[in-house]
Amino acid sequence: MITMIDLEYIKSDIQNIAEAIVSVLNIDVTIVNRDLFRIAGTGIYVDKIGEKVDKYTAFKKSLTEQITILIDDPKSSDICRECYKNNVCVEFAEVCCPIICDGESHGVIGLIAFTKEQAQIIENNKSGLINFLCKMADLISNKLKAQIKTYELELEKKKLETLLNNMDKAVVSIDVDGKIDKYNSKFKELFNLKDNITGKDIFTELDFIKKPSINNFKKDKSCSFFYRRYGYDSKGIYNINKIVLKNELKGYVIDFIDKRDAIKNYNKMNKDYKIKLENIIGESMAIRNSKKEALMASKSTSTVLITGESGTGKELFARAIHNHSNRVDNPFIAVNCAAIPDNLLESELFGYEEGAFTGAKKGGKLGMFEIAHKGSIFLDEIGDMSLHLQSKLLRVLQEKELNKIGSKSNVLIDVRIIAATNKDLEKMVQNETFREDLYYRLNVIPIKLPSLRERKDDIPLIIKHMIREYSKKLDKNVIDIDTRVVDAMIEYRWPGNIRELQNIIEYSVNMSSSPIITMNVIPQKIKNTSIEELEVRSDKIIPLEELEKIEIIKALNKYKDYKRDKELTAKALGISRATLYRKIEKYNIIS
Numbered sequence: 001m002i003t004m005i006d007l008e009y010i011k012s013d014i015q016n017i018a019e020a021i022v023s024v025l026n027i028d029v030t031i032v033n034r035d036l037f038r039i040a041g042t043g044i045y046v047d048k049i050g051e052k053v054d055k056y057t058a059f060k061k062s063l064t065e066q067i068t069i070l071i072d073d074p075k076s077s078d079i080c081r082e083c084y085k086n087n088v089c090v091e092f093a094e095v096c097c098p099i100i101c102d103g104e105s106h107g108v109i110g111l112i113a114f115t116k117e118q119a120q121i122i123e124n125n126k127s128g129l130i131n132f133l134c135k136m137a138d139l140i141s142n143k144l145k146a147q148i149k150t151y152e153l154e155l156e157k158k159k160l161e162t163l164l165n166n167m168d169k170a171v172v173s174i175d176v177d178g179k180i181d182k183y184n185s186k187f188k189e190l191f192n193l194k195d196n197i198t199g200k201d202i203f204t205e206l207d208f209i210k211k212p213s214i215n216n217f218k219k220d221k222s223c224s225f226f227y228r229r230y231g232y233d234s235k236g237i238y239n240i241n242k243i244v245l246k247n248e249l250k251g252y253v254i255d256f257i258d259k260r261d262a263i264k265n266y267n268k269m270n271k272d273y274k275i276k277l278e279n280i281i282g283e284s285m286a287i288r289n290s291k292k293e294a295l296m297a298s299k300s301t302s303t304v305l306i307t308g309e310s311g312t313g314k315e316l317f318a319r320a321i322h323n324h325s326n327r328v329d330n331p332f333i334a335v336n337c338a339a340i341p342d343n344l345l346e347s348e349l350f351g352y353e354e355g356a357f358t359g360a361k362k363g364g365k366l367g368m369f370e371i372a373h374k375g376s377i378f379l380d381e382i383g384d385m386s387l388h389l390q391s392k393l394l395r396v397l398q399e400k401e402l403n404k405i406g407s408k409s410n411v412l413i414d415v416r417i418i419a420a421t422n423k424d425l426e427k428m429v430q431n432e433t434f435r436e437d438l439y440y441r442l443n444v445i446p447i448k449l450p451s452l453r454e455r456k457d458d459i460p461l462i463i464k465h466m467i468r469e470y471s472k473k474l475d476k477n478v479i480d481i482d483t484r485v486v487d488a489m490i491e492y493r494w495p496g497n498i499r500e501l502q503n504i505i506e507y508s509v510n511m512s513s514s515p516i517i518t519m520n521v522i523p524q525k526i527k528n529t530s531i532e533e534l535e536v537r538s539d540k541i542i543p544l545e546e547l548e549k550i551e552i553i554k555a556l557n558k559y560k561d562y563k564r565d566k567e568l569t570a571k572a573l574g575i576s577r578a579t580l581y582r583k584i585e586k587y588n589i590i591s
Contacts (some may be wrong), residue, residue, distance in 0.1 A: 056082035090117035298324035308449030311499030330375035338381035356406025383423035
């Protein structure tokens, strides 16, 4: 592990070592770190601690080359020649020994003679002094290693604490006797524990955990628990994991999750994007009326039934209604009743208790209605729901409570229901395939969305928006669409509505090699439906300026990879470069 631990962290120990050296040798000592700052010293160096040593010294060379250097005459030494104090140097001799830890230089011990007598001591004991200094450097290195190890352990501990405290689950570790060892903040919060509980008995603190159940706990098995939290009866599940070291049981780690926390986590992961009615594109009278009705519906708590052909944006409207309502900060849960098999839809919507049926999860399962509590649930394709589930849904609407599969009690819920269908529910009621009482419960606020055929004036606006979106998403330089293509799309009947138009535009942006979508890249089905009709019926004349803009863009795109692109473009168009630049600016063309 790479750390930034420096000798500065152990400078008090280093100062003691420096003083020990001078007491033995009677020669002053200074010690610098890897940045050449003095961190310890004796004699005249005591007042210089914190100062930086000149880089043109034996200290720098010893540090960078990791060698021990002995200088018996600093004034004449090549090493000291560049030092700014060379001419006024008061040193008679010095020995510099690097402090090396794990292959890296961390500092230098300097033994400095300021008298001839001290210099003579160094001269007479070169080998012994160097060996002694190297041992002192090793001593400092070992202390530094110990400090690094302590630092790393503290860092890992801090990381572990941060990790535990940021977990969504409450976690506690205990020894083999059930004594609490470590726990995260979520554990104390979940069980409303105020005091330090380290060393306390888990079986006393949490009476739903029994010692025999811990000893016999099987891997990958969860247990449910009931307890009282903030005055409410709560339910959750816990898992026990054994801690085994060298085949010997050392303790357990237990994690807990509360039902309410599970709901919060689900909502956090499935947070819907904040689509608003003003984000729904269209200015036609038909779509404006639908948006007006949706805005009024958002102010109410009554159920809403959105009808319309497939692809008209029913879920988009449902989300917008939720996001304009006072439930906006609570979950929006979308369920497609046609996409889930009937035998699974019941458990998805209403949930089930532990042991309700073969294969039921330990601890049971929350249903979508419980998850949507205080928010909205969108039941798409409601016309595909079976009569059996229709009766359960009716109970939820009437009683504001649900009965989970396998449960003997009911759960109170507060959920706003928005349903949608592309089927004729009135006809289904007549044919007795849809409950009449449920229909009237759902159809309190009906909103019928217009098909794309009924809002043809919106098609150009929607096309422009989609071109921008897909050009950005697909990293394409498509910026416009030929007016003849727009006319063709207006003539097309759009059985798939907005969803089909979205598909066509994405395809066209992918296939287009020029900045403008032209007739040659749109699908054949649109050409076949509209081209002859356009030739006969369309009396629309394209303005000359629009034609000129199209041709300029085509020419710019053709020569964009050439060195003299503007010159070649102007030549192809039969105009001067100055005129080309003027028209580019006039039509706001991004070249």
